[in-house]
Amino acid sequence: DAGVIQSPRHEVTEMGQEVTLRCKPISGHDYLFWYRQTMMRGLELLIYFNNNVPIDDSGMPEDRFSAKMPNASFSTLKIQPSEPRDSAVYFCASSFGGGLSYNEQFFGPGTRLTVL
Amino acid sequence: RKEVEQDPGPFNVPEGATVAFNCTYSNSASQSFFWYRQDCRKEPKLLMSVYSSGNEDGRFTAQLNRASQYISLLIRDSKLSDSATYLCVVNTNAGKSTFGDGTTLTVKP
Numbered sequence: 001d002a003g004v005i006q007s008p009r010h011e012v013t014e015m016g017q018e019v020t021l022r023c024k025p026i027s028g029h030d031y032l033f034w035y036r037q038t039m040m041r042g043l044e045l046l047i048y049f050n051n052n053v054p055i056d057d058s059g060m061p062e063d064r065f066s067a068k069m070p071n072a073s074f075s076t077l078k079i080q081p082s083e084p085r086d087s088a089v090y091f092c093a094s095s096f097g098g099g100l101s102y103n104e105q106f107f108g109p110g111t112r113l114t115v116l
Numbered sequence: 117r118k119e120v121e122q123d124p125g126p127f128n129v130p131e132g133a134t135v136a137f138n139c140t141y142s143n144s145a146s147q148s149f150f151w152y153r154q155d156c157r158k159e160p161k162l163l164m165s166v167y168s169s170g171n172e173d174g175r176f177t178a179q180l181n182r183a184s185q186y187i188s189l190l191i192r193d194s195k196l197s198d199s200a201t202y203l204c205v206v207n208t209n210a211g212k213s214t215f216g217d218g219t220t221l222t223v224k225p
Binding site: 033035042043044045048056091104105107108109110 | 150158159160161162165203212213214215216217218
């Protein structure tokens with residue numbers, strides 16, 4: 001298996017532009033997680049899906065952020081409009097089973113976002 | 117107060133040393149516990165799960181104390197390749213994962 005795939009790996013954009021991050025989870029996994037990592041705030045859970053349905057989006061910072069999972073093999077995280085404080089590494093992770101069991105989360109390589 | 121707290125370090129130890137990391141969590145409803153390892157500019161990867169009775173994997177030993185809401189990781193005979201950031205992770209029964217900020221370890225020759 002190729003593991004969790006994220007694209008793009010690096011994104012540099014200007015303030016006010018729309019940014020779309022993409023994730024392909026491991027086939028057969030039923031949970032998908034979006035995280036953001038910064039030096040100041042560490043690794044933060046933004047939102048997670050179970051069987052393509054958003055379960056908890058309480059970590060989404062504000063209305064500028066939205067996430068979708070139209071099918072079991074694809075998810076997007078969109079930021080519109082982007083701001084410099086959104087600069088971070090965004091990770092997507094997937095697992096088979098969620099927090100009720102000791103199931104490993106597999107992380108993608110991350111998207112390094114820089115908003116100028 | 118953060119839900120999951122770790123000593124950020126850095127811990128600088130010589131090869132062969134034994135080093136221990138601690139982690140505390142605030143949500144008493146937490147159900148499952150993990151240690152992840154993250155190398156510089158890489159994604160986190162599972163190091164080991166932490167079971168109630170404690171568990172060992174080679175040079176690594178994890179302990180859980182539910183009464184004190186405390187998790188630990190012990191690394192024996194540390195190697196240069198153990199240099200990384202170690203993240204404590206706590207899951208609730210709702211499926212939410214909360215990561216600590218990580219403890220940085222540098223093992224020196």
